[in-house]
Amino acid sequence: MGFEQLAELRDRLRAEKAPAQAESAPRPKRKPQADPKPREKDPAVDAIWSLQKHFPLAFPVNPAPKVPLKEGILKDAEQHLPLLGLTLEQLKLGISTWCRGTRYWASMVENAPRLDLNGQPAGVVTAAQARYAKQQASLRRTQDRKNRASQKQRVEQNVADDTVQQPDA
DSSP states (O other): OOHHHHHHHHHHHHHHHHHHHHHSSOOOOOOOOSSOOOOOOOHHHHHHHHHHHHOTTTSOOTTSOOOOBOTTHHHHHHTTHHHHTOOHHHHHHHHHHHTTSHHHHHHOOTTOEEEOTTSOEEEEOOHHHHHHHHHHHHHHHHHHHHHHHHHHHHHHHHHHHHHSOOOOO
């Protein structure tokens, strides 16, 4: 399912949910924000979207699995900067972000074909590269577990701090 289809589904579900919420208890009013901050665009996401649009076989849209990319894919992609509408720095950021995720590391199995921008085989993943990807995925999982544990600890500490009774004034 592409981004457009997901956005359509989200909007349709929100529209269906809105009448049900109107019938339920009134929602508490929020304080109006004085100056809402506009969200900044993530340049890596913008670069990845452009790569997915122009090279869908090499940069498949989630939930399709990622594929191992040809070694030196950056050099190939540099030739298409005007088509992509990106700067070299944005391209580097997009490709490095794409190749650092757990979905990408999961695709890096020994003897898996590496693909060029057009989705054509251009080499294979070596045993050493597959081991490295497995190590990176393991490190990422460990780091994620530590982050979740420390976040949970902070939340529990905040709850404990809030339950301490304040003296009457």
